[in-house]
Every structure is written in structure tokens, then in C-alpha cells.
Amino acid sequence: MSPTLADEIRKRLGELSPAERKVARVLLAGYPSAVFETVATIAERASVSAPTVLRCASRLGYKGFPDLQAALRAELDARTASPITLYGHAESARPEERAGAERTADPRLGAALALVQQAVSQTFEEVAPHEFDDAVHLLSDPRRRVHVVGGRFTHLLAQYLGLHLTQFRDQVHFLPDRDVERTSFLTQLARRDVTVVFDYRRYEPDKTAIAELARERGGKVVVFTDPWLSPAAAHADVVLTTQVASNSPYDSLTPALALIESLVAATLEKIGDEGHERMKLSESVARRTGLI
Structure with missing residues (x-):
């Protein structure tokens, strides 16, 4: 499971300048809605300049602030997914295509085992x-x-x-x-x-x-x-x-x-x-x- 945008921001706080860190804290404090504010609004709340907001997005690994917002939209789509919306994804991920699946009498069981093992392991980590x-x-x-x-x-x-x-x-x-x-x-x-x-x-x-x-x-x-x-x-x-x-x-x-x-x-x-x-x-x- 990919980390959330909030996880990425927290992980990179130490890489940001003091002014950029103010921007990051504003984003985290109002997450996720704060990310969809205008650059000017975020700059005002963080008491920094608009270019600082843009530099913060760049330092976080995004081409620009719209790119960062697009990443959050994708995350929110996953967050609100239902069994119906996930059905197509499950169908497209065929057992034989899943790397790391264990060899069992039925390949579907091997694929299921691999996913469970990975999910449990990642959870505990x-x-x-x-x-x-x-x-x-x-x-x-x-x-x-x-x-x-x-x-x-x-x-x-x-x-x-x-x-x-x-x-x-x-x-x-x-x-x-x-x-x-x-x-x-x-x-x-x-x-x-x-x-x-x-x-x-x-x-x-x-x-x-x-x-x-x-x-x-x-x-x-x-x-x-x-x-x-x-x-x-x-x-x-x-x-x-x-x-x-x-x-x-x-x-x-x-x-x-x-x-x-x-x-x-x-x-x-x-x-x-x-x-x-x-x-x-x-x-x-x-x-x-x-x-x-």
C-alpha cells in the first residue's frame, strides 16, 4: 500500500527549510482540505510568500502545486473506494500475473497467500x-x-x-x-x-x-x-x-x-x-x- 500524501510530508519535514516547514505544517493541520486551498491562502496562513509554497511542493517531489493536489485527489479516490469500484481492479490483477505468489495446487490460493503475507507484514512494520x-x-x-x-x-x-x-x-x-x-x-x-x-x-x-x-x-x-x-x-x-x-x-x-x-x-x-x-x-x- 502506497504511503499517503500526509505520510510523505511528515517524512520529509526534516528536508525542508524553516519557511517551507511552516507551509507543510499548515497542510498537515488542515489535511486533506487545506491542500486544496489556493497558494495565496496557504501562504497567508503560514505567514510566508507564495513562492515559498511553490518551493515546498517542489521540495516534496512534485512539479508544482497542481501536481501535489492531483496526487491528493487520487488518494481520496482510493480512500472512498467501494467494493463496486474495486471489482474491476481485482479482476485485472490475475493470479498468474502477481509476482511472489506461492506455488500451490490452485494458483488462486497462492496469490491470496502472497497478498495476505505482504499485508500482514507491512502492517506490523x-x-x-x-x-x-x-x-x-x-x-x-x-x-x-x-x-x-x-x-x-x-x-x-x-x-x-x-x-x-x-x-x-x-x-x-x-x-x-x-x-x-x-x-x-x-x-x-x-x-x-x-x-x-x-x-x-x-x-x-x-x-x-x-x-x-x-x-x-x-x-x-x-x-x-x-x-x-x-x-x-x-x-x-x-x-x-x-x-x-x-x-x-x-x-x-x-x-x-x-x-x-x-x-x-x-x-x-x-x-x-x-x-x-x-x-x-x-x-x-x-x-x-x-x-x-
Whole structure:
């Protein structure tokens, strides 16, 4: 998966002059809409000259500012892609044409395996260690309630994370389905809460609203999203991005699942003996009540 324009700008900040860095910060602060402002407007906001804005675009590797804006348009097209728009891309990428596909009895399986391996590997390479550590710290804090929120498909990821957490820590809650219960749930968000939001393209407005509301109440927000970043990421304390490449019109959630399992393992390790005792108690209760 190609890096976003914002990723490229952050990566090259150290190469820019002080004046050009002001331009870059203006672009990042209002990303992505700020990139579509006029050169004069950006120059005014950064307190620099118009030629400085143009030099910044050139230093970032673009022929001019319109070229930089065109790159962002292409990125936003990918960001809002749906299974229908991705269908043609999946059809054009035939298994036999994909380099690195493993040899299996069915070449389609080999192509799928190669994509999954690459996506998972890239996801783990790109996760910032401090972001992962911050997520572990928040989820392992016994003083905090944990709320998990997912969308059309990602509610499965939210449940997967939440069901694991409930086995070794208290106060883990799932966003209710019914409107009245959901309203009550959101009304009770508080300062010591951690809200984990899963939001992948096509992004769902209510997920951004929930993240914003949780942040307004003083709580912490963890967002799982794709490389193009859900709007909910703007309200997050921790953002964990995962790759979504697949050989079908649908984004793959396998890398996200792998990252969740790593997060669960690290959180349990952080909680330590108390988590282990909670697991044993849960097992005992389940056996006594005939649940297992």
C-alpha cells in the first residue's frame, strides 16, 4: 500500500527549510482540505510568500502545486473506494500475473497467500511502537472502562477484541444495537473510559461522532483504521492503521485481526497475575453454569 500524501510530508519535514516547514505544517493541520486551498491562502496562513509554497511542493517531489493536489485527489479516490469500484481492479490483477505468489495446487490460493503475507507484514512494520504501547497501557488499566465500537463489517473485529478482553479484565462494554440503548450507552461516556473504534472505508459518520463525543467527555480514544485514515482518527489518542489489500473487491480485515491478537497478548501480559486469576475464575463460573 502506497504511503499517503500526509505520510510523505511528515517524512520529509526534516528536508525542508524553516519557511517551507511552516507551509507543510499548515497542510498537515488542515489535511486533506487545506491542500486544496489556493497558494495565496496557504501562504497567508503560514505567514510566508507564495513562492515559498511553490518551493515546498517542489521540495516534496512534485512539479508544482497542481501536481501535489492531483496526487491528493487520487488518494481520496482510493480512500472512498467501494467494493463496486474495486471489482474491476481485482479482476485485472490475475493470479498468474502477481509476482511472489506461492506455488500451490490452485494458483488462486497462492496469490491470496502472497497478498495476505505482504499485508500482514507491512502492517506490523508500519505500526508505531509507541502507539501500540499506548494502546496496551490503556487497555490494561483496571481503573478504566473499555468500550468497543465497530461498523457494518468491523463490528466483528470489535467483538473479537472485546470478547478476549472480558476474559481477563472487568468493565468491557459493547456498543448496543438498539437506538435507545445506544443513546444511554453514549450518554454515560466518562473521563476514565477508553473507547476503541473500528472504522474502515467507506467510513461511517457515526463512528467519527462517537470518537468526538468520547474525547469531549475527557476519555481516551483508540482508532483502528486503514492507511487513508478514518475521520475518527482526528479525535484519537492512538491510531493503529492496518493494510487492507486483497485479491477481491472487498478490503481484507486479516491484518487487523492479526494486530488485535498481538494487542490482546500484550495486554494480558501487562495485566499479569490478576488477569490470569480472572481467567481462572471465568473458567470456573462457565463450568459451574454449564456454559462449557
